[in-house]
Amino acid sequence: MTLPFALPFGLDLPLVWAGIIGFSVAWYVVADGFDLGIGLLFPFARGEKDRDQMMASVKPFWDGNETWLILGGGGLLVAFPRAYSIMMPALYLPVIVMLLGLIFRGVAFEFRGLANRKQGWNFAFTAGSAVASFAQGVILGGFIQGARVENGAYAGGTFDWLTPFSIVCGLGILSGYTLLGSTWLVLKTSGDLARRARSQALYALGAVLFFMALVSLWTPLVFPRIYERWFTLPNFFYFAPVPFFTAATALACGWGLMRNNDTVPFYASIVLFLLGYLGLVISVFPYLVPPSLTIWQTAAAESSQTFMLIGTLVLLPIILAYTFFVYWLFRGKVREGESYH
Amino acid sequence: MDDPVLLARLQFAFTISFHIIFPSFTIGLSAYIATLEMMWGISGNSLYKRIALFWTKIFAVSFAMGVVSGIVLSYQLGTNWSGFSAAAGNIIGPLAGYEVLAAFFLEATFLSVMLFGGDRVPQWLHILSAIAVATGTAMSAFWILSANSWMHTPAGYEMRNGVAYPLDWWAIVFNPSFIYRFTHMLNASYLTAGFAVLAVGARYLLAARHFDEARVMVRMAIGLLVILAPLQLFIGDQHGLNTLHYQPVKIAAMEAHWDGSKPDDFHVFAWPDEKGERNLFEISIPRGASIILTHKIDGLFPGLTSVPPDQRPPVKNVFFGFRIMLAVGFYMIGAALFGAWLWWRGLLLTRRWYLNIVARTWWVGFVAVIAGWVVTESGRQPWVVQGVLRTADAISPVAAHAVAITFALFVVVYGIVFIGAAYYINRLIHHGPQGELIESGSKQEGALAQHGIHA
Ligand code: HDD
Ligand code: HEM
Numbered sequence: 048m049t050l051p052f053a054l055p056f057g058l059d060l061p062l063v064w065a066g067i068i069g070f071s072v073a074w075y076v077v078a079d080g081f082d083l084g085i086g087l088l089f090p091f092a093r094g095e096k097d098r099d100q101m102m103a104s105v106k107p108f109w110d111g112n113e114t115w116l117i118l119g120g121g122g123l124l125v126a127f128p129r130a131y132s133i134m135m136p137a138l139y140l141p142v143i144v145m146l147l148g149l150i151f152r153g154v155a156f157e158f159r160g161l162a163n164r165k166q167g168w169n170f171a172f173t174a175g176s177a178v179a180s181f182a183q184g185v186i187l188g189g190f191i192q193g194a195r196v197e198n199g200a201y202a203g204g205t206f207d208w209l210t211p212f213s214i215v216c217g218l219g220i221l222s223g224y225t226l227l228g229s230t231w232l233v234l235k236t237s238g239d240l241a242r243r244a245r246s247q248a249l250y251a252l253g254a255v256l257f258f259m260a261l262v263s264l265w266t267p268l269v270f271p272r273i274y275e276r277w278f279t280l281p282n283f284f285y286f287a288p289v290p291f292f293t294a295a296t297a298l299a300c301g302w303g304l305m306r307n308n309d310t311v312p313f314y315a316s317i318v319l320f321l322l323g324y325l326g327l328v329i330s331v332f333p334y335l336v337p338p339s340l341t342i343w344q345t346a347a348a349e350s351s352q353t354f355m356l357i358g359t360l361v362l363l364p365i366i367l368a369y370t371f372f373v374y375w376l377f378r379g380k381v382r383e384g385e386s387y388h
Numbered sequence: 389m390d391d392p393v394l395l396a397r398l399q400f401a402f403t404i405s406f407h408i409i410f411p412s413f414t415i416g417l418s419a420y421i422a423t424l425e426m427m428w429g430i431s432g433n434s435l436y437k438r439i440a441l442f443w444t445k446i447f448a449v450s451f452a453m454g455v456v457s458g459i460v461l462s463y464q465l466g467t468n469w470s471g472f473s474a475a476a477g478n479i480i481g482p483l484a485g486y487e488v489l490a491a492f493f494l495e496a497t498f499l500s501v502m503l504f505g506g507d508r509v510p511q512w513l514h515i516l517s518a519i520a521v522a523t524g525t526a527m528s529a530f531w532i533l534s535a536n537s538w539m540h541t542p543a544g545y546e547m548r549n550g551v552a553y554p555l556d557w558w559a560i561v562f563n564p565s566f567i568y569r570f571t572h573m574l575n576a577s578y579l580t581a582g583f584a585v586l587a588v589g590a591r592y593l594l595a596a597r598h599f600d601e602a603r604v605m606v607r608m609a610i611g612l613l614v615i616l617a618p619l620q621l622f623i624g625d626q627h628g629l630n631t632l633h634y635q636p637v638k639i640a641a642m643e644a645h646w647d648g649s650k651p652d653d654f655h656v657f658a659w660p661d662e663k664g665e666r667n668l669f670e671i672s673i674p675r676g677a678s679i680i681l682t683h684k685i686d687g688l689f690p691g692l693t694s695v696p697p698d699q700r701p702p703v704k705n706v707f708f709g710f711r712i713m714l715a716v717g718f719y720m721i722g723a724a725l726f727g728a729w730l731w732w733r734g735l736l737l738t739r740r741w742y743l744n745i746v747a748r749t750w751w752v753g754f755v756a757v758i759a760g761w762v763v764t765e766s767g768r769q770p771w772v773v774q775g776v777l778r779t780a781d782a783i784s785p786v787a788a789h790a791v792a793i794t795f796a797l798f799v800v801v802y803g804i805v806f807i808g809a810a811y812y813i814n815r816l817i818h819h820g821p822q823g824e825l826i827e828s829g830s831k832q833e834g835a836l837a838q839h840g841i842h843a
């Protein structure tokens with residue numbers, strides 16, 4: 048099967064797919080990031096009423112948010128089956144632990160609302176969110192480190208992913224999701240809850256900047272390929288604006304938090320995340336299994352990528368349109384006692 | 389236990405059997421809720437809306453369980469079956485990808501309108517969302533069953549260096565067993581949900597609570613089941629004939645038929661002895677299997693001994709799984725036909741012994757679905773893609789202990805989650821459509837008499 052039209056700008060199929068998957072992962076990280084962050088902030092809430100509100104603020108969205116994870120992971124199977132079949136075994140334990148964490152927090156959404164005694168599911172919600180977030184960071188770190196490949200299959204051990212670097216990435220993601228979650232609460236709730244979220248967000252912002260700086264210094268020092276990418280000419284001049292914009296966005300976020308602005312902190316923390324993500328893409332592209340296999344070497348058959356691309360190009364805009372519709376429908380601050388109707 | 393192939397199979401069998409419990413319920417239930425919402429829209433009678441809302445709460449819990457356990461599966465294809473992903477990814481990837489888009493497209497987002505939309509959306513949009521969710525679940529079944537059917541009857545591809553390359557997508561999607569498997573599974577979901585609705589309605593009638601809602605539930609369920617239960621027998625029969633053509637060894641295992649040179653009986657019960665290549669303790673209907681499969685009294689069909697032992701599936705799983713599914717199938721037909729007869733005589737809502745039985749057999753559909761999948765999947769062994777890729781070549785290069793650890797974690801986590809879901813669903817049913825408790829004792833008898841219900 049070949050595409051019924053030519054791709055513009057000299058793009059090729061694997062590149063288009065890398066773009067779609069990259070987009071899905073970015074969307075996932077930001078969207079599920081804020082609702083995982085709600086789980087991380089859960090223990091710091093004052094009383095069940097606040098917790099009810101925190102949960103109500105994300106309830107209509109979490110299921111849709113999580114689906115982007117499948118589009119990211121499933122997309123890898125669709126478009127780059129060889130990368131999928133190498134990276135998944137390489138990251139076996141963190142991936143499965145992440146899934147188990149997501150299960151706990153996913154069912155906690157439903158069960159907590161039905162339970163009389165809520166402590167157990169509060170705990171499940173927090174623990175599940177924390178485990179899933181941390182594991183996602185570890186997966187990110189493991190991905191940057193790469194995998195040992197022989198004869199087109201993973202050839203490393205069970206614990207290759209476990210390094211100080213991947214642990215730091217895990218902690219970094221925890222702080223990042225806390226920032227997204229707390230600024231989301233600033234946006235969506237009011238009163239005491241929102242006030243506390245503001246100060247929590249400031250702490251989280253500090254932690255995020257610390258981990259961003261740490262990882263940005265660490266990766267070029269440990270991975271020569273990443274050093275080369277950033278610190279050779281003319282690349283250096285192209286990429287120099289990234290850290291600059293990052294600093295500016297962090298300032299905007301902090302300013303919004305101090306000035307009691309409701310919307311700027313959340314959007315600024317999204318941009319902060321996206322800039323970090325861009326930095327990562329710059330470091331790793333075009334490798335899907337660093338340091339050996341690129342997107343072109345792991346691509347699925349052209350016919351498979353085409354077959355799926357046609358459906359995706361039709362459906363993705365529609366999905367985006369009604370995703371925005373749902374966010375618009377449930378816009379504004381959470382109303383007290385809002386749940387099922 | 390250090391056989392990674394066996395461990396990987398057990399782990400996958402556990403996680404996927406857990407998953408299918410929920411889709412087989414939600415696919416049927418979403419269609420039922422959509423029907424109720426449409427009836428509400430057309431008649432304006434808020435009774436239908438009340439029933440729809442009640443089932444929507446139960447649906448929400450089941451759906452969440454389906455989502456979280458389904459995400460696990462889509463990653464397990466990489467974590468546990470990377471050999472399969474590498475060899476068949478060109479084909480399975482897009483099919484599974486379309487299931488995700490379908491899930492995305494209609495389920496996840498319209499679901500939030502359906503569950504939380506309440507007073508924020510107009511009635512027509514609420515009804516439309518319910519229909520979209522029902523369509524979405526059926527569409528995701530379409531795609532995932534296409535992927536699964538391709539593993540049983542691969543078509544439209546060619547092998548190059550051990551990797552499958554697509555040639556004809558139409559032939560891949562509509563591969564030879566797809567239409568049978570899709571209709572059989574979809575119907576299985578409607579039957580499963582139908583028996584659950586029937587059981588809850590019967591339970592309320594027996595307890596003399598929620599009479600108006602219960603009457604609608606029981607009648608709608610019987611009306612549906614009396615058509616779908618016999619239909620399932622018909623589809624299943626056609627499915628089996630198709631399988632005889634493409635996977636004769638699976639059929640031989642289903643019938644515990646060893647020697648293909650003789651016609652065979654239908655074994656109502658038997659103990660297949662795989663070493664001795666024969667059956668012990670047979671209770672049989674003479675020539676039954678030959679008649680069902682070849683429509684001739686002395687018809688021949690291939691036996692298990694037509695292939696060497698290492699190419700035979702585990703006969704007991706397939707044989708007993710098939711018997712369990714058949715038993716449920718015939719029970720369903722009997723219960724539905726008898727209920728319809730009672731209805732015709734005007735006794736459906738008052739025959740306590742009948743209501744007592746159906747109120748207690750809410751679970752039969754789930755058992756049949758899992759049994760049916762065991763037949764289908766075990767029957768394909770030792771292949772993961774029939775004739776193309778062996779299960780032993782499909783696993784990931786992951787150490788056995790890692791698989792064992794995560795398997796144990798899955799059992800613990802799924803156990804807790806399952807108990808939670810069962811407990812809360814049961815409580816939702818207990819509270820009933822208006823959130824009242826089912827009362828017991830003398831008051832119950834009084835209310836019973838009031839509605840003219842007698843034992
Ligand atoms: C006959 C139907 C059927 C079968 C055989 C399967 N599923 Fe399933 N699946 C569904 C029917 C379904 C569904 C009805 O569409 C679900 C159940 C509840 C839900 O949320 O959607 C679902 C959910 C669901 C989800 C979450 C989707 C979402 O976010 O809405 C994923 C990722 C999968 N499934 C993946 C799989 C995989 C990888 C399977 C096999 C290996 C599989 N399913 C077998
Ligand atoms: C009443 C008589 C029935 C017959 C003759 C029948 C026949 C069959 C056959 C032959 C298969 C194996 C397909 C294969 O070759 O892979 C099968 C599979 C299956 N059956 Fe049935 N079946 C019956 C009833 C039921 C019932 C009542 C349910 C559930 C409510 C059910 C659910 C399933 C499922 C889920 C599968 C696996 C998926 C598939 O292959 O379609 N069956 N059935």
Ligand code: HEM
Nearest residue numbers: 397400401404405408469532535536761762765766772779
């Ligand atoms: C949801 C319904 C399904 C159920 C209940 C089910 C059940 C099972 C069971 C019990 C096994 C183990 C068989 C054995 O080892 O004896 C198995 C194996 C397997 N199934 Fe399914 N299956 C389902 C659908 C699917 C689908 C839709 C796919 C893929 C698209 C799939 C892919 C596999 C794979 C890769 C294996 C592992 C290899 C093997 O042991 O055969 N299954 N399944």
